[in-house]
Amino acid sequence: MQAKLKVLLIGSGGRESAIAFHLRKSPHLSELKVYPGNGGFPDHEILSEGAFNVLSKESVQSYLKQNPFDFIVVGPEDPLVAGFADWTAELKIPTFGPDSFCAQVEGSKDFAKSLMTEANVPTAEYVTFTEYSTSLKYLESKSIPIVIKADGLAAGKGVTVATTKEMAANALKEIFEDKKFGDSGKRVVIEEFMDGQEASIFAISDGESYFLLPAAQDHKRAYDGDKGPNTGGMGAYCPTPIVTDTVLQKVKERVFDRMFETFRKKGHPYRGLLYAGLMISPEGEPRVVEFNCRFGDPETQCVLAMLEGDLLELLYTASTGKITNVRASVKTGAATVVVLAAEGYPNSYEKNISLNLPETPGQNTYLFHAGTLKKDGKVFSSGGRILGVVAYGSDLKSSVYQAYSFLEKIQAPKTFYRTDIAHRAL
Ligand code: AMP
Numbered sequence: 376m377q378a379k380l381k382v383l384l385i386g387s388g389g390r391e392s393a394i395a396f397h398l399r400k401s402p403h404l405s406e407l408k409v410y411p412g413n414g415g416f417p418d419h420e421i422l423s424e425g426a427f428n429v430l431s432k433e434s435v436q437s438y439l440k441q442n443p444f445d446f447i448v449v450g451p452e453d454p455l456v457a458g459f460a461d462w463t464a465e466l467k468i469p470t471f472g473p474d475s476f477c478a479q480v481e482g483s484k485d486f487a488k489s490l491m492t493e494a495n496v497p498t499a500e501y502v503t504f505t506e507y508s509t510s511l512k513y514l515e516s517k518s519i520p521i522v523i524k525a526d527g528l529a530a531g532k533g534v535t536v537a538t539t540k541e542m543a544a545n546a547l548k549e550i551f552e553d554k555k556f557g558d559s560g561k562r563v564v565i566e567e568f569m570d571g572q573e574a575s576i577f578a579i580s581d582g583e584s585y586f587l588l589p590a591a592q593d594h595k596r597a598y599d600g601d602k603g604p605n606t607g608g609m610g611a612y613c614p615t616p617i618v619t620d621t622v623l624q625k626v627k628e629r630v631f632d633r634m635f636e637t638f639r640k641k642g643h644p645y646r647g648l649l650y651a652g653l654m655i656s657p658e659g660e661p662r663v664v665e666f667n668c669r670f671g672d673p674e675t676q677c678v679l680a681m682l683e684g685d686l687l688e689l690l691y692t693a694s695t696g697k698i699t700n701v702r703a704s705v706k707t708g709a710a711t712v713v714v715l716a717a718e719g720y721p722n723s724y725e726k727n728i729s730l731n732l733p734e735t736p737g738q739n740t741y742l743f744h745a746g747t748l749k750k751d752g753k754v755f756s757s758g759g760r761i762l763g764v765v766a767y768g769s770d771l772k773s774s775v776y777q778a779y780s781f782l783e784k785i786q787a788p789k790t791f792y793r794t795d796i797a798h799r800a801l
């Protein structure tokens with residue numbers, strides 16, 4: 376690969392803080408810039424406010440023509456679904472992240488479900504609706520629990536796991552009648568409820584071959600004991616023991632091999648990261664809950680702590696060449712991330728909380744900023760998920776212990792975190 380790269384990273388979350396941390400270690404990095412970034416990035420890395428609009432082709436292309444980069448890494452899904460990687464391909468700028476055809480795997484539940492059917496990938500039975508009345512009639516014939524999903528992107532809020540018929544009918548009304556998710560709710564997928572434990576597995580693909588990162592388990596509910604509302608994720612750990620070697624083998628053969636082959640057949644080899652959100656049944660049978668076209672957050676924060684190798688080389692090669700040429704492997708041991716969130720999150724929450732952050736954590740413990748910003752050298756909260764504390768250890772117990780020991784040193788009023796991350800595996 377090219378010796379030195381000037382890299383642009385798109386995004387502002389804990390995920391991007393973790394990606395940046397690992398990119399900075401690469402001998403192939405000449406300069407890193409981020410947009411829009413957060414309060415954890417050094418000022419000189421952040422592009423000026425309003426540099427461009429990540430969702431506008433014209434704006435992105437005109438900026439990049441004037442400000443050349445050798446490589447771009449896209450963190451979040453919205454730009455990829457909008458076509459970011461197509462726009463940069465026109466400018467011949469290597470970009471980590473799939474084209475807009477492949478990104479539909481996250482951008483449309485209906486697209487993802489029909490591709491899974493075509494590829495014979497195990498997933499829940501489903502029917503797609505475009506009309507409120509027919510969807511209600513279908514609901515009458517089904518038993519509960521049942522799952523209602525707005526078709527398009529809905530910032531993680533478009534899914535209702537309904538435990539009563541009323542709840543399901545109300546979810547349909549909100550999507551079709553109240554237009555809660557705008558155009559994302561033009562179509563609705565109603566699917567069978569799957570029982571089991573969830574795991575997230577990331578595959579970095581060059582279109583032909585792929586590199587698997589260790590299976591993680593996210594904790595989506597806001598409070599201890601998996602209580603409270605669904606969030607973007609309050610913490611995660613990896614590797615998760617639910618994904619045994621046998622389960623992983625099934626996931627490779629039945630999920631990733633089949634999906635990547637189907638993308639190739641369609642003339643759109645998948646280059647980028649494919650995130651499989653899986654439900655593992657009590658019998659150890661994996662089925663797909665959803666796909667994402669990007670690194671997950673907070674999982675990435677712990678998963679990358681397990682990577683042995685050069686992240687920049689891995690991502691650049693996946694985007695431009697053959698990933699089998701890269702020497703990368705997964706460490707033994709375990710990693711945990713615990714998210715510090717603002718009180719009230721995921722509903723309305725306090726902003727501008729002053730954060731008193733301790734000095735750089737000890738070896739193998741990392742502090743990643745998410746919803747933060749810097750004002751006059753001081754750090755304040757600006758989002759619901761504020762910080763991620765990550766610890767890598769020789770085993771899961773020690774990584775959990777290290778993460779919480781560091782978290783206790785952070786002084787931040789009006790915040791909370793879950794105290795039981797990884798409890799299912801300890
Ligand atoms: P999604 O946005 O598709 O990942 O859905 C959000 C969450 O809803 C998932 O992480 C699961 O916890 C839950 N979920 C979605 N689909 C199903 C399903 N078919 N059965 C059980 N739970 C589901």
Ligand code: GLY
Nearest residue numbers: 607608671672673
């Ligand atoms: N943690 C879930 C996601 O990234 O979608």
